Amino acid sequence: MSAPTAGHYTATGLDSRKIAIWAFIGSECMLFVSLISTYLIYKGRSVVGPYPHEVWVSPSGEHFKPILNIPVTSASTFVLLMSSLFMVLALAAVQNKDLPKRTRGDRILGSSKLWLWATAAAGTTFLGFQAFEFTSFVHEGLTIRTNLFGSSFFTLTGFHGAHVTAGVIWLLTLLAIDYRRGLGPKDALNVDIAALYWHFVDVVWIAIFTLVYLIK
Amino acid sequence: MDNHTAHSDSAPLDVAHAEETHHPGWSVYWKVALILGLITVAEVWGYYVPSFVASRAFVPSLLAMSAVKFAIVVSFYMHLRYDHKLFRALFTGPLFIAASTLIALLFLFGQLVARFGPAR
Amino acid sequence: MATTAVPAHAAHINEHAFDEQSGIWGWLTTVDHKRIGVLYLFTALAFFIIGGLEAEIIRLQLQGPNGHIVSAELYNQLFTMHGTTMIFLAVMPLSAAFFNFLIPLQIGARDVAFPRLNAFSYWVYVFGGIFITLPILFNVAPNGGWFGYAPLTTKLFAPGLNIDFWVIGLQILGVSSLAAAFNFITTIINLRAPGMSLMRMPMFTWMSFIVQFMLILAFPVITIALVFLLLDRFFGTQFYETAAGADPLLWQHLFWIFGHPEVYILILPAFGLVSEVLPTFSRKPLFGYPVMVYSGMLIGVLGFGVWAHHMFAVGLGPIGDSVFSLVTMLIAIPTGVKIFNWIATMVQGQLRFTTSMMFGIGLIALFTIGGISGVMHSSPPADLQQTDTYFIVAHIHYVLFGGSIMGIFAGIYLYFPKITGRLMDEKLGKIHFWINFVGMNLTFFPMHFSGMLGMPRRIYTYDSGQGWDTFNLMSSIGAYILAVATLIFAYNFLKSRKRGEIAGSNPWGAGTLEWTIPSPPPEYNFAVLPTVTSRYPLWEGDERDAESARINSQEGKTAEDLHIVMPYNTIKPAIVAGGLVIMFSGLIFAKALIFLGAALMVTSLYSWLLSPLEPEHH
Numbered sequence: 003m004s005a006p007t008a009g010h011y012t013a014t015g016l017d018s019r020k021i022a023i024w025a026f027i028g029s030e031c032m033l034f035v036s037l038i039s040t041y042l043i044y045k046g047r048s049v050v051g052p053y054p055h056e057v058w059v060s061p062s063g064e065h066f067k068p069i070l071n072i073p074v075t076s077a078s079t080f081v082l083l084m085s086s087l088f089m090v091l092a093l094a095a096v097q098n099k100d101l102p103k104r105t106r107g108d109r110i111l112g113s114s115k116l117w118l119w120a121t122a123a124a125g126t127t128f129l130g131f132q133a134f135e136f137t138s139f140v141h142e143g144l145t146i147r148t149n150l151f152g153s154s155f156f157t158l159t160g161f162h163g164a165h166v167t168a169g170v171i172w173l174l175t176l177l178a179i180d181y182r183r184g185l186g187p188k189d190a191l192n193v194d195i196a197a198l199y200w201h202f203v204d205v206v207w208i209a210i211f212t213l214v215y216l217i218k
Numbered sequence: 219m220d221n222h223t224a225h226s227d228s229a230p231l232d233v234a235h236a237e238e239t240h241h242p243g244w245s246v247y248w249k250v251a252l253i254l255g256l257i258t259v260a261e262v263w264g265y266y267v268p269s270f271v272a273s274r275a276f277v278p279s280l281l282a283m284s285a286v287k288f289a290i291v292v293s294f295y296m297h298l299r300y301d302h303k304l305f306r307a308l309f310t311g312p313l314f315i316a317a318s319t320l321i322a323l324l325f326l327f328g329q330l331v332a333r334f335g336p337a338r
Numbered sequence: 339m340a341t342t343a344v345p346a347h348a349a350h351i352n353e354h355a356f357d358e359q360s361g362i363w364g365w366l367t368t369v370d371h372k373r374i375g376v377l378y379l380f381t382a383l384a385f386f387i388i389g390g391l392e393a394e395i396i397r398l399q400l401q402g403p404n405g406h407i408v409s410a411e412l413y414n415q416l417f418t419m420h421g422t423t424m425i426f427l428a429v430m431p432l433s434a435a436f437f438n439f440l441i442p443l444q445i446g447a448r449d450v451a452f453p454r455l456n457a458f459s460y461w462v463y464v465f466g467g468i469f470i471t472l473p474i475l476f477n478v479a480p481n482g483g484w485f486g487y488a489p490l491t492t493k494l495f496a497p498g499l500n501i502d503f504w505v506i507g508l509q510i511l512g513v514s515s516l517a518a519a520f521n522f523i524t525t526i527i528n529l530r531a532p533g534m535s536l537m538r539m540p541m542f543t544w545m546s547f548i549v550q551f552m553l554i555l556a557f558p559v560i561t562i563a564l565v566f567l568l569l570d571r572f573f574g575t576q577f578y579e580t581a582a583g584a585d586p587l588l589w590q591h592l593f594w595i596f597g598h599p600e601v602y603i604l605i606l607p608a609f610g611l612v613s614e615v616l617p618t619f620s621r622k623p624l625f626g627y628p629v630m631v632y633s634g635m636l637i638g639v640l641g642f643g644v645w646a647h648h649m650f651a652v653g654l655g656p657i658g659d660s661v662f663s664l665v666t667m668l669i670a671i672p673t674g675v676k677i678f679n680w681i682a683t684m685v686q687g688q689l690r691f692t693t694s695m696m697f698g699i700g701l702i703a704l705f706t707i708g709g710i711s712g713v714m715h716s717s718p719p720a721d722l723q724q725t726d727t728y729f730i731v732a733h734i735h736y737v738l739f740g741g742s743i744m745g746i747f748a749g750i751y752l753y754f755p756k757i758t759g760r761l762m763d764e765k766l767g768k769i770h771f772w773i774n775f776v777g778m779n780l781t782f783f784p785m786h787f788s789g790m791l792g793m794p795r796r797i798y799t800y801d802s803g804q805g806w807d808t809f810n811l812m813s814s815i816g817a818y819i820l821a822v823a824t825l826i827f828a829y830n831f832l833k834s835r836k837r838g839e840i841a842g843s844n845p846w847g848a849g850t851l852e853w854t855i856p857s858p859p860p861e862y863n864f865a866v867l868p869t870v871t872s873r874y875p876l877w878e879g880d881e882r883d884a885e886s887a888r889i890n891s892q893e894g895k896t897a898e899d900l901h902i903v904m905p906y907n908t909i910k911p912a913i914v915a916g917g918l919v920i921m922f923s924g925l926i927f928a929k930a931l932i933f934l935g936a937a938l939m940v941t942s943l944y945s946w947l948l949s950p951l952e953p954e955h956h
Binding site: 032033047048050150153157 | 562583585
């Protein structure tokens with residue numbers, strides 16, 4: 003089969019793009035570990051408040067409560083987790099585009115547009131929560147310049163948010179293609195790659211939620 | 219970096235079909251989502267139980283729950299369980315180095331002792 | 339995304355385009371890994387000369403006591419840019435030139451996995467290199483050392499633009515290395531020819547494979563350290579602000595988590611090249627091939643566990659000191675194993691002392707010296723005496739000049755005929771080798787002594803009467819000799835490219851796949867994908883190897899004759915790279931440029947991703 007006219011031969015039978023995205027994800031592990039390490043190293047080292055989990059009274063007598071908002075973040079965490087469910091359903095819908103849809107359930111599960119929209123919407127909701135969180139922190143007196151906690155917190159979660167934003171743009175691009183010509187099994191790999199990226203961003207949030215928000 | 223040798227004779231040219239891996243479906247996916255949701259509920263619940271927060275089990279159990287969620291998403295939603303072992307190597311190798319680096323850094327900056335030591 | 343309909347005559351257009359590739363437009367739009375490799379080679383050699391000139395001025399200043407040719411401020415810029423240039427703009431891209439040119443040829447592929455991404459990596463490198471190099475002409479070059487220790491590089495201590503150029507420049511160069519690394523990992527995993535199992539891959543490809551993994555794991559860390567510094571400098575964060583409670587060691591740790599793997603990123607490709615040179619000129623397969631592979635892997639993994647040995651002087655405590663000291667001693671073992679394997683490769687071989695071979699043997703000898711002085715400062719008490727003295731300067735130049743550069747020269751002399759179709763002049767080559775060898779040792783060996791006598795690194799001038807004068811004079815004379823050697827090399831290189839002897843497909847009688855095809859190779863590399871049955875198909879392969887080699891050595895066929903589908907040329911990767919660099923430079927020059935660059939980058943990126951790579955297969 004190694005005739006010159008043949009298509010591109012691969013040694014593993016795997017698509018190159020998928021190998022590349024996994025290598026990319028491996029690399030991203032190191033990126034987020036650098037950010038998370040810095041956050042944890044600087045935990046408890048800020049010389050002024052506000053602090054994540056402790057009350058702080060400023061020298062001028064101002065009273066600051068612990069700044070992290072666990073109920074709100076729990077909600078946004080849940081939304082992001084669900085977006086991963088929507089994403090796998092979107093991928094399954096694209097992979098099974100050609101299968102016959104007998105029941106109403108089949109048709110709902112088989113709608114790639116529905117699940118791509120759902121994923122993008124969940125991602126956007128997460129970003130909305132983050133925007134709310136950031137602005138309320140600023141109102142409460144914590145900016146990226148206030149203290150070490152502010153610098154490392156905003157940079158870590160901001161980097162994550164930027165990744166979610168890139169993911170949403172990616173999903174919207176896939177949706178545009180879906181509306182233009184329909185996504186089918188031959189596009190499954192493109193969707194799979196986007197999905198892998200999306201889930202990885204979710205997985206990073208799982209770590210951040212525990213390490214930053216829950217552990218005091 | 220495992221010793222994955224080339225399939226020297228059968229050249230799988232149609233990549234889309236060679237790629238076909240066994241993906242689980244809706245029946246698995248919703249259960250996974252449910253488990254993830256339940257663990258998250260347990261995590262947040264634990265955060266609001268002062269006696270649990272004060273106990274030595276707090277940090278390790280939160281880390282364990284987080285690790286379980288991490289592993290579930292990676293193996294089911296990122297379908298690493300069902301996929302080519304090459305992808306597993308590409309992910310776990312870097313993850314191992316990243317995790318070791320994190321632990322070493324926390325140790326060097328004296329943060330690990332503080333985390334796992336007696337509850338303050 | 340094969341939405342765009344491709345006209346039936348597209349293959350013909352592409353073929354026609356290749357004829358026109360000789361012009362500047364052809365070079366700007368090329369996605370051919372060999373041409374990109376050549377671009378890397380020329381650009382990196384140019385930066386090698388610039389970095390060398392910076393070193394010459396440094397040596398001129400230190401030639402005698404109380405030299406005042408340049409000011410202290412300019413001296414800081416010179417040693418910073420010498421290190422930065424040599425590491426990021428010369429040695430890494432010289433390795434990249436070989437990754438590009440050789441990896442697809444060695445594994446029997448027609449190109450890399452992502453040809454356009456490959457072009458992108460190159461253009462980011464060139465633009466980033468220019469961005470970080472030009473400021474020295476305006477006296478605002480980076481001046482904080484190649485390691486840029488924060489908090490010294492924060493706005494408080496370094497208010498000028500100098501460090502801004504450094505932070506942003508390195509950030510840009512990191513993008514180039516990362517993109518290339520993903521590309522080569524995928525290429526090596528996926529584009530190996532039938533039968534080219536991992537354990538049959540040529541050793542250069544193996545070492546490159548390991549290096550790519552080190553790149554994708556090390557560069558994110560420096561990226562984040564630089565992001566912190568960038569935020570501190572431009573947006574007032576406090577990552578390195580000790581008054582706010584920041585730890586002054588944070589930068590050092592993050593930097594060396596990157597910086598130590600970086601050392602192996604610089605040396606392993608040279609090890610790979612020498613592992614091709616020695617078997618070729620000993621007419622013997624590489625001794626202990628599997629051990630070479632595993633020791634390379636071990637170096638790759640352990641390389642991430644030794645970073646703090648650059649920081650013994652800060653006082654890590656007994657546990658930190660012991661662990662990092664032990665792992666550092668441990669990593670010398672796989673490195674030593676390689677040395678012995680090379681020596682064993684030569685034993686009882688039919689040795690031919692070509693220029694390439696001499697540089698290869700030179701590497702073994704000089705790297706061993708550098709390696710041994712490295713083990714010396716793996717011991718914290720010894721290191722405390724040596725750190726920040728010229729002893730360390732001697733050590734790094736024995737491993738990076740004696741190791742990396744000698745290996746790269748060995749590689750250039752070996753592969754020049756494959757790249758250009760012509761041989762380099764052997765006589766001039768040997769003169770180059772000997773002058774280089776003498777100059778190198780005269781420059782760097784005395785630094786062991788000046789260092790042991792207490793001469794600190796990075797001082798711009800010194801008083802006489804401290805016993806350093808003679809050693810510094812020797813080093814400076816050595817440096818001038820090195821300049822002569824480099825001129826001879828440049829002359830030989832340029833002359834041989836036009837007038838060298840015609841090489842033929844396998845001038846050295848080497849055994850690996852790249853020597854089965856014409857020199858220079860046709861755009862498609864292999865007329866048929868070779869079937870590989872051994873590590874040295876030309877030496878020990880069976881009739882299938884011989885048949886592939888027979889077909890592939892034929893010259894004169896075009897891709898169209900053979901119905902091989904090749905990628906289109908495209909300018910888009912270069913535009914995306916331009917947008918990226920404009921975006922980053924906006925931080926210094928004008929905020930508007932950030933948005934302009936980002937818009938240019940995103941639109942051309944979409945245009946790139948939505949256009950087909952190549953004509954559709956029939």
